[in-house]
Amino acid sequence: MRRTHHCYILGAEDTGKEVTLMGWVQRRRDHGGVIFIDLRDREGITQVVFNPERNPEVHAKAHGLRGEFVIGVRGTVELRPEGMSNPNLKTGGIEVMVSELKILNKAETPPFMIEDRVDVSENLRLKYRHLDLRRPNIQKNIILRHKASAAVREFLNREGFLDLETPFLTRSTPEGARDYLVPSRVNPGNFYALPQSPQLFKQLFMISGFDKYYQIARCFRDEDLRADRQPEFTQIDMEMSFVGEEDIMGISEKMMQYLFKSVLDTDIAPPFQRLTYDEAIDRYGLDKPDIRFGLELKDLSDIVENSDFKVFSSVVKKGGIVKAINAKGCIDFSRKELDDLTDFVAIYRARGMAWIKVKEDGWQSPIAKFFSDGEKQAMAERLNMEAGDLILFGADTPKVVNESLGNLRNHLGKRLGLIDESAFAFTWVTHFPMFDYDETEKRYQALHHPFTSPLEEDFERLESEPLAVRSRAYDLVLNGFELGGGSIRVHRTDLQRKIFKSLGMEAEEYEEKFGFLLSALDSGAPPHGGIAFGLDRLVMLLCRESSIRDVIPFPKTQKAACLLTNAPSEVSKAQLIELALKLRKIKTED
């Protein structure tokens, strides 16, 4: 018996054909006489019929069929009797009258039904992921993922990019995320690190003259998980020589356009909006703004700096800021709702949240009495206040105000239904700061990575004023998610050394760790730059899912475990000895 067709492709035009289908028993409807089986494969469902009058032997055998049995059926495509077609099914007009049934394998009753509408805990889904992956919804996601990476490859191949591989076993680097380490058996006591990204290797490809590189590359970062973050994830990684920001952004936009067209048949229209980092923070509070709705933040620091409301004025005098959101028409928020919003901003360390309800005859607010008429007037104008509005304030350090109000803005956008869920709103964020200051380690850190080129006009401030240096880094943001980011790289040794120095590295240290890069840059490195996109996040947004676990075939749980295989696991003593490793007992508190 050999399969001739997939389920879900047969139609009225196939009437009379003898076909052989193979698949899983989705559902059995046994009428005592006639038996109907919904046969499922990856393409869909076809109804197959066992009729005792037509073929009593096969009909008897079909009594034993159960859910998820794997069967093959040979039979004739027939139009369904008058009035019996099923308009909910593409193949609902026909059925296959079975003349031969082969049970290819039996199956235990699965722990959950293989259907989209069955609500089942993620725990169980992940333990039986092979069954979960049979469900049409998730199968659709995984197939869409394939289409997305296929489209990326088609596009980049056509544009002259070369798909080049880079090592998984590589060197641990001091900066960035925590590395996954792999012990070396042949070099006892030494470790490889799994790559956080192929960053340095793709730069070396440019130095070698390959000109345009891409790779759909697995990356590893040993950090805590989120709904949109796994410890191993996939990047669409690109690098180009002799380019500037416009070239990279341009090719990225064209790639997204091609991808959305071929995967979703959706037209998106480059060029995408561009925001500088400063503008994004100013208007949205976050460096990954969701631009599908308004509710923008307004800075009021200059207005309240000298007001009688000491909470505001003292914050501004200490270098902090005061910003506000106008929640249009939300005057009816109850005391409890306002308390909930205050609890929400407290997550981001905001210590309180002042508010004003704008009424026809004035402000209702615990803080209204502190402001002069002039200050009120200025605030009303800047926030475009109208009767019925609710104004929400943040006053603290810039970081706390922007993060809390930025997240509050997203929260309100969802809650108030301001978001067009069908929209794909892209924006670039450019001109990121080169460094930020790590309070715990008391030193500067590269915001993107240390191989990012500063803006040329800021070179001179590298030593004198590192926090004022802007970089040639850019992020692509989609619907409030960071889809990807990249930069124009440093291609001159002297500049690269200066940056290592700004990061607090001694010459000895960077020569030891990055000497190979410095020597490569000295060998005739072309100007180059690139970008990397998170494929998991991108596919999640394409599928309109809210977790990347729904677009990764075998995802990890929040504790970084695989429930299917029970990884990670202990290893044998012999393995440890071979690797020259000794485990230390971790003390548990009594």
Place this chain on the structure above:
RNA sequence: GGGGGUGUAGUUCAGUUUGGUUAGAACGCCGGCCUGUCACGCCGGAGGUCGCGAGUUCGAGUCUCGUCGCUCCCGCCA
């Protein structure tokens, strides 16, 4: 490391507020009947370590303490 949510039949849940008879429902599963269903229908049945452990009590799914899993978030993620 911290905060929130959650855990009861194979599955999804109710029951926990106020401790009290034999822990219920739906779907699924098993058996019977049924020749046009398509989430088939009807009848019957099986199925429980109430996450785990300790404590309080005459008595704990319910109260207390501890612990574990899963999840969302903060920190972290160059």
